[in-house]
Amino acid sequence: MTLLKADHITKSYAGVHALRDASFELRAGEVHALVGENGAGKSTLIKALTGAVIPDSGEILLDGTRITENSPGISKSLGIAAIYQQPALFPELTVAENIAIGQERDGSVFGMVNWARRKQRAKELLDRIGARISPEQIAAELSMPQQQLVEIARALGANARVLVLDEPTASLSEDDTRNLFRVIRELRASGVGMIYISHRLEELPAIADRVTVLRDGQTIDTHEMADVSSKQLIQLMVGRELSGVFPKREVPRGEVVFELRGFGSREAGIRGIDLTIRAGEIVGIAGLVGAGRTELAKTIFGLVPPDTGVMLLRGKQITIGHPSEAIDLHISYLPEDRRRHGVVLDLPISSNITLASLKHLSGFKGMNFRKEKEIAAEYTRRLGVKTPAIYNAVSTLSGGNQQKVALSRWLVTQPAVLILDEPTQGVDVGSKAEIHELMMELAEQGVAILMISSELPELLGMCDRIAVMNGGTIAKVFDRTDATQDLILSAALGH
Numbered sequence: 001m002t003l004l005k006a007d008h009i010t011k012s013y014a015g016v017h018a019l020r021d022a023s024f025e026l027r028a029g030e031v032h033a034l035v036g037e038n039g040a041g042k043s044t045l046i047k048a049l050t051g052a053v054i055p056d057s058g059e060i061l062l063d064g065t066r067i068t069e070n071s072p073g074i075s076k077s078l079g080i081a082a083i084y085q086q087p088a089l090f091p092e093l094t095v096a097e098n099i100a101i102g103q104e105r106d107g108s109v110f111g112m113v114n115w116a117r118r119k120q121r122a123k124e125l126l127d128r129i130g131a132r133i134s135p136e137q138i139a140a141e142l143s144m145p146q147q148q149l150v151e152i153a154r155a156l157g158a159n160a161r162v163l164v165l166d167e168p169t170a171s172l173s174e175d176d177t178r179n180l181f182r183v184i185r186e187l188r189a190s191g192v193g194m195i196y197i198s199h200r201l202e203e204l205p206a207i208a209d210r211v212t213v214l215r216d217g218q219t220i221d222t223h224e225m226a227d228v229s230s231k232q233l234i235q236l237m238v239g240r241e242l243s244g245v246f247p248k249r250e251v252p253r254g255e256v257v258f259e260l261r262g263f264g265s266r267e268a269g270i271r272g273i274d275l276t277i278r279a280g281e282i283v284g285i286a287g288l289v290g291a292g293r294t295e296l297a298k299t300i301f302g303l304v305p306p307d308t309g310v311m312l313l314r315g316k317q318i319t320i321g322h323p324s325e326a327i328d329l330h331i332s333y334l335p336e337d338r339r340r341h342g343v344v345l346d347l348p349i350s351s352n353i354t355l356a357s358l359k360h361l362s363g364f365k366g367m368n369f370r371k372e373k374e375i376a377a378e379y380t381r382r383l384g385v386k387t388p389a390i391y392n393a394v395s396t397l398s399g400g401n402q403q404k405v406a407l408s409r410w411l412v413t414q415p416a417v418l419i420l421d422e423p424t425q426g427v428d429v430g431s432k433a434e435i436h437e438l439m440m441e442l443a444e445q446g447v448a449i450l451m452i453s454s455e456l457p458e459l460l461g462m463c464d465r466i467a468v469m470n471g472g473t474i475a476k477v478f479d480r481t482d483a484t485q486d487l488i489l490s491a492a493l494g495h
């Protein structure tokens with residue numbers, strides 16, 4: 001039975017065709033995956049369904065009835081809920097308050113809020129999805145996966161019949177992913193229809209019933225999930241075949257560029273870190289969420305003060321009290337939470353790309369705009385940033401393309417040490433391969449690279465050595481030749 005239908009939807013933004021005659025159909029009780037390259041139009045299609053974007057032409061039908069007027073409020077009242085790429089809770093409110101928002105009938109009488117009732121309701125909803133979260137907790141204190149579960153509970157509380165999940169697993173650990181899948185399966189069994197967007201094609205067979213491929217704003221095809229391989233999906237998405245092989249090449253290892261000895265920070269919860277990276281070497285950091293991987297990167301970069309041990313650059317001891325000092329020493333850090341820290345949404349793409357290299361670009365004659373343009377043009381081309389013009393604001397880019405801009409900025413700084421925190425998160429398969437190739441080229445130029453990743457195949461495919469963190473310290477270091485997925489996992493678990 002068709003629950004929700006997008007019929008021949010077209011939407012343009014100032015010359016960019018985000019959607020071109022796209023059609024999509026969701027059944028009750030199915031998980032329908034939506035895949036496509038960065039900028040293919042996935043989020044735009046979702047926004048059209050949820051009333052956040054009004055299409056130039058085309059129709060949205062719910063239970064066969066055309067929704068003539070749409071807005072986020074109307075769509076919500078019709079039972080359509082969306083969980084977007086970034087969590088949308090009110091950080092300073094409690095879980096119960098967040099869940100109560102958007103639910104008209106929550107037992108409040110004459111404007112008086114019935115707190116006990118709200119808490120009870122929140123608890124019921126959280127229990128229903130097996131989330132062990134207290135209704136009284138402040139949303140800002142929750143982890144990303146916990147916030148996601150609260151959003152799902154809120155959607156259920158609003159009696160959602162359609163639930164849209166836009167890249168829900170992009171920053172989830174394997175455990176949290178498994179838990180989310182359990183919740184999704186239960187919702188499916190109760191008849192909720194779900195649209196599931198993901199760049200992790202390998203997880204789709206485990207969760208999706210059908211899959212629709214978008215390319216350049218057009219819906220290319222819909223298949224039963226069981227009938228397509230990920231290879232076929234990739235071909236449909238990018239219109240060509242990809243090798244699927246990591247572009248790893250042997251690079252002669254140079255001098256030790258970067259070294260940590262007994263490095264630690266109580267504030268960051270890391271201790272006793274010994275680590276060396278040679279020129280041309282790619283060292284990976286594996287570990288579960290909370291193992292201290294991002295905290296280590298932040299401490300190196302001067303965002304958190306270290307209190308023990310030493311840090312050396314080419315054998316000389318250095319101290320970094322602030323990120324600007326790190327940048328002066330040619331140590332660069334691409335943060336994990338790029339949507340918040342990696343890009344300046346209101347600035348043009350070109351300025352974002354050259355932001356960290358302003359010192360090199362501005363001489364006594366002022367800013368070298370021609371150079372800025374050249375650099376920005378080169379990187380947008382190489383990483384395939386999908387945009388009609390490099391002076392458009394970054395906010396006009398799709399999520400994955402914003403990510404590529406954040407990465408470009410650090411590539412331009414010509415770093416000696418490059419720290420990458422989840423560099424390919426939310427990036428489509430084709431661009432992922434391009435980022436890996438760029439990493440390899442930097443290694444060949446002698447850059448020392450530290451890469452944090454939750455994707456073990458990526459670490460195994462790209463790194464010369466892999467350090468596994470557990471409980472704030474390095475539990476084990478594997479050489480490329482003897483690292484396996486199982487060995488890394490068991491070290492990460494502390495076995």
Ligand SMILES: Nc1ncnc2c1ncn2[C@@H]1O[C@H](COP(=O)(O)OP(=O)(O)OP(=O)(O)O)[C@@H](O)[C@H]1O
Nearest residue numbers: 013018038039040041042043044396397398399400
């Ligand atoms: N507000 C906007 N202004 C201008 N262009 C926009 C705007 N929103 C989206 N676009 C453009 O529409 C196209 C589709 O973007 P959309 O966000 O739907 O892609 P996506 O498939 O969700 O990609 P990703 O996987 O990177 O999240 C992109 O080229 C994007 O730059």
Ligand SMILES: [Mg+2]
Nearest residue numbers: 042043398399
């Ligand atoms: Mg998107």
